[in-house]
Amino acid sequence: xxxxxxxxAGVLVSSILFAGCGQAGTAxxxxxxxxxxxxxTTQTTTPAATAPNFDxxxxxxxxxxxxxxxxxxxxxxxxxxxxKAGELDKAKALYAPARMYYExxxxxxxxxxxxxxxxxxxxxxxxxxDWRGFHRIEKTLWEENTTKGLDEFSDRLLSDAKLxxxxxxxxxxxxxxxVTGAVELLNEVSTSKVTGEEERYSHTDLYDFAANVEGAxxxxxxxxxDLNQKDAALEKxxxxxxxxxxxxxxxxxxxxxxxxYTKLKPEEIKKLSQxxxxxxxxxxxxxxxxxx
Amino acid sequence: MxxxxxxxxxxxxxxxxxxxxxxxxxxxxxxxxxxxxxxKGKSVSRRDLLKLAGVGGLGLLLGGGGVxxxxxxxxxxxxxLTEADTKDVVPFYGKHQAGIVTPAQDFICFAxxxxxxxxxxxxxxxxxxxxxxxxxxxxxxxxxxxxxxxxLPPSDTGEAxxxxxxxxxxxxxxxxxxxxxxxxxxxLKPAGFRELPRxxxxxxxxxxxxxxxxxxxxxxxxxxxFHALRNLARIxxxxxxxxxxxxxxxxxxxxxxxxxxxxNLLGFKDGTGNPxxxxxxxxxxxxxxxxxxxxxxxxxxxxxxxxxxxxxxxxWDRSTLGDQEDTFGRHRxxxxxxxxxxxxxxxxxxxxxxxxxPLTPPTSHVxxxxxxxxxxxxxxxxxxxxxxxxxxGQLDAGLLFISYQRDLFKQFVHIQEKLARNDKLNEYIxxxxxxxxxxxxxxxxxxxxxxxxx
Numbered sequence: 001x002x003x004x005x006x007x008x009a010g011v012l013v014s015s016i017l018f019a020g021c022g023q024a025g026t027a028x029x030x031x032x033x034x035x036x037x038x039x040x041t042t043q044t045t046t047p048a049a050t051a052p053n054f055d056x057x058x059x060x061x062x063x064x065x066x067x068x069x070x071x072x073x074x075x076x077x078x079x080x081x082x083x084k085a086g087e088l089d090k091a092k093a094l095y096a097p098a099r100m101y102y103e104x105x106x107x108x109x110x111x112x113x114x115x116x117x118x119x120x121x122x123x124x125x126x127x128x129x130d131w132r133g134f135h136r137i138e139k140t141l142w143e144e145n146t147t148k149g150l151d152e153f154s155d156r157l158l159s160d161a162k163l164x165x166x167x168x169x170x171x172x173x174x175x176x177x178x179v180t181g182a183v184e185l186l187n188e189v190s191t192s193k194v195t196g197e198e199e200r201y202s203h204t205d206l207y208d209f210a211a212n213v214e215g216a217x218x219x220x221x222x223x224x225x226d227l228n229q230k231d232a233a234l235e236k237x238x239x240x241x242x243x244x245x246x247x248x249x250x251x252x253x254x255x256x257x258x259x260x261y262t263k264l265k266p267e268e269i270k271k272l273s274q275x276x277x278x279x280x281x282x283x284x285x286x287x288x289x290x291x292x
Numbered sequence: 293m294x295x296x297x298x299x300x301x302x303x304x305x306x307x308x309x310x311x312x313x314x315x316x317x318x319x320x321x322x323x324x325x326x327x328x329x330x331x332k333g334k335s336v337s338r339r340d341l342l343k344l345a346g347v348g349g350l351g352l353l354l355g356g357g358g359v360x361x362x363x364x365x366x367x368x369x370x371x372x373l374t375e376a377d378t379k380d381v382v383p384f385y386g387k388h389q390a391g392i393v394t395p396a397q398d399f400i401c402f403a404x405x406x407x408x409x410x411x412x413x414x415x416x417x418x419x420x421x422x423x424x425x426x427x428x429x430x431x432x433x434x435x436x437x438x439x440x441x442x443x444l445p446p447s448d449t450g451e452a453x454x455x456x457x458x459x460x461x462x463x464x465x466x467x468x469x470x471x472x473x474x475x476x477x478x479x480l481k482p483a484g485f486r487e488l489p490r491x492x493x494x495x496x497x498x499x500x501x502x503x504x505x506x507x508x509x510x511x512x513x514x515x516x517x518f519h520a521l522r523n524l525a526r527i528x529x530x531x532x533x534x535x536x537x538x539x540x541x542x543x544x545x546x547x548x549x550x551x552x553x554x555x556n557l558l559g560f561k562d563g564t565g566n567p568x569x570x571x572x573x574x575x576x577x578x579x580x581x582x583x584x585x586x587x588x589x590x591x592x593x594x595x596x597x598x599x600x601x602x603x604x605x606x607x608w609d610r611s612t613l614g615d616q617e618d619t620f621g622r623h624r625x626x627x628x629x630x631x632x633x634x635x636x637x638x639x640x641x642x643x644x645x646x647x648x649x650p651l652t653p654p655t656s657h658v659x660x661x662x663x664x665x666x667x668x669x670x671x672x673x674x675x676x677x678x679x680x681x682x683x684x685g686q687l688d689a690g691l692l693f694i695s696y697q698r699d700l701f702k703q704f705v706h707i708q709e710k711l712a713r714n715d716k717l718n719e720y721i722x723x724x725x726x727x728x729x730x731x732x733x734x735x736x737x738x739x740x741x742x743x744x745x746x
Contacts, residue, residue: 001452001519002433003440176443241530274408278530287443 053226054175060222062173065105069165072101076161080154083137086147095141096204096257099134102161103211104218105168106188107181112167118160122198132156135201142201179286182219185212186280194273196261206258209272210249216283217242223289231288238286241279248275380512381457384427386734388580389741391461391510392594392696393569393670396554399514400540400674401521402598402692404467404503404727405532412475416746418531422464423740425527429520432457449526452519460511460520464741465596465729470504480745482586484701488597488726491712500600500725503535508596508694512545536725538600540674540692553627553635557675557689558608558720560620561627564635565661567668578703579670579696581733589744592733595700597669600676600725603690608720619716621656629658657717660710669695669703690721700728 075098082091102109102119109116117126119133136153140146192198193209220227220238228235248271252259264272382390407415428435432455436447471481487502507524511517518539525534542554556562567574576582583591608616617623617630627635631643631651641659643651652659677689697703712718735741 001429001448001455001457001516003453004428004433004435004437179443237530274533278408281526281529284445287441287445290443 068101068105069168073161080158083147083154096207100211103208104215138201182216183284185216203261205261237282245275384430388734389463391463397510398512398544401509401517403507403537404535405505406535407504407532409531419742420740426462430460452516458511458513458516463508465506465731506729540676594696594731596729597695597704598727599693601691621652621658655714655716669697671695
């Protein structure tokens with residue numbers, strides 16, 4: 001296999017003729033189609049007509065992440081309070097919704113070193129002695145059906161959540177983090193949510209699924225206008241596939257939340273997974289925004 | 293990595309080039325973009341051109357080439373190939389699709405896809421994109437132009453980089469469900485084209501059956517074949533999804549430089565009775581759909597039957613040689629018909645033993661498959677091994693049977709009905725998968741796979 005280096009202009013022009021869009025101006029390009037293929041290999045990277053203003057996008061995303069963090073701390077506190085008060089049913093009910101605020105901004109948490117494992121590690125992700133956070137509490141709540149013995153885990157979870165809130169102010173967010181973060185969120189869904197591995201005791205995976213997708217969509221929304229200027233077809237396709245995935249997810253809504261993962265039929269899981277892949281593929285092309 | 297074609301002005305290391313924005317800019321400044329050159333002074337960027345062309349996400353995967361770039365793709369590719377490469381290339385374009393009468397390569401990656409789009413235009417675009425990608429990959433060239441851009445996923449998945457084209461062929465067909473009315477093509481379905489009837493003894497499993505589109509990728513290297521299939525699946529994302537896949541193998545040319553008839557996993561030579569693919573008139577009679585056979589779009593095409601046949605190898609391994617040879621109707625060692633000594637000795641079903649019993653049992657595989665010799669098909673099968681049957685701990689191994697024929701029912705079904713009822717081999721095999729595809733005629737440069745249908 002050899003590397004195809006660049007696309008000669010003749011091919012590009014022929015694609016216009018072939019696509020037959022009938023747009024005005026096509027005829028103007030015709031002479032170029034017959035121009036000799038020079039075989040030039042200059043990388044055809046042309047600067048965007050208008051360079052995206054990433055400062056604005058980064059600021060918008062930081063605002064979003066901070067808002068999510070604020071609510072995350074609040075909801076985590078309600079959850080841990082319920083655990084510590086021995087209110088089992090209430091704790092179970094608050095568990096998945098609280099996590100959604102975290103799942104929406106997971107790329108930020110991952111950029112913050114140990115916070116992600118401390119908050120979100122699953123059994124086996126870290127040494128047993130170090131295992132704490134949501135899933136440690138989840139295991140006891142659902143497996144043992146009790147809140148006993150969770151006080152220390154609850155306190156540490158809340159303090160980790162607060163630490164995340166404090167650090168989000170200063171975390172270095174750049175355009176690259178946003179662009180790759182959107183795909184990472186969907187990759188999260190692809191590897192652990194759509195398989196039901198994330199919430200192995202509570203089976204609340206669809207909450208995480210929805211939140212990851214919402215977090216990715218937020219990034220797309222922020223970058224949408226710039227992306228449209230850079231590559232309108234790509235922007236449109238990503239938008240359509242977000243819609244398709246949301247539609248696929250909609251039937252599993254249950255009030256404010258989502259049905260248990262155990263209710264999904266294998267066919268439905270497969271379809272969700274395929275729609276996710278269909279979205280993540282063009283989403284991974286958002287790097288075009290970075291002036292390539 | 294072998295094979296990086298660098299031309300003038302591209303001498304820098306790839307790292308310096310792709311990771312150093314400054315030098316990138318310098319280069320741009322020093323050299324006008326070729327878009328500008330060919331645009332007769334008009335400054336039209338590549339991206340603007342793509343926008344004008346309305347290239348969708350499929351095109352994006354293919355880099356600049358895009359959906360519509362079929363016209364001169366092959367000329368462009370040819371110029372990139374060295375002489376050493378071309379002898380390892382089976383031409384993608386031609387009157388017939390490659391991969392049918394092409395001598396069987398060592399490996400196969402077969403895939404059935406289901407379309408997920410309701411939009412005929414998107415299906416057409418998929419075939420255009422697949423054509424471009426197939427012509428590129430069978431030539432041994434990586435897809436797209438974004439393979440050195442650190443800000444993007446590479447446009448080619450890369451596992452075939454540096455590898456030879458390996459005589460890759462990619463063959464496309466559509467199943468009966470393709471004509472179910474979603475795309476307004478029901479009227480163009482060839483008369484009588486439908487899934488195969490249920491044969492006696494069939495134990496079909498949904499996970500190995502059917503599909504809107506069938507793609508047969510064959511190559512002399514499994515990694516190269518897998519690469520092609522994976523990229524086709526990637527290009528299809530959002531338009532079509534994989535329904536089932538099966539990899540298969542034969543002995544390699546390295547293991548058998550003489551290229552003798554391959555053996556199946558039961559140890560017997562398989563394919564001795566195949567028609568001679570070098571005889572054009574025989575292929576026209578047996579394999580290629582003639583223009584007056586049915587709809588015009590199928591002229592020079594062929595019908596493919598695919599059966600995933602599990603072999604009960606454990607049972608076979610404890611049957612006697614005599615029983616095995618009676619089952620096939622051939623000698624295991626030589627492949628010769630029973631009572632003969634050479635593989636290609638003429639089959640004589642009337643020959644009897646001194647006691648008056650037929651030398652070749654009438655229920656043997658070869659006797660039934662041969663019949664009176666008037667009906668034949670072109671077989672292009674591969675062995676498969678897919679791990680264990682979890683329930684029994686036995687090997688899930690067997691034959692990915694593929695045949696091409698001009699008429700599915702007069703040829704394949706006719707033969708298979710006889711086999712299904714009486715074949716001694718049925719004791720040792722079970723048909724688990726089934727699919728049929730109407731394979732398009734070949735595509736000419738500037739056209740795309742399926743253009744006679746669309």
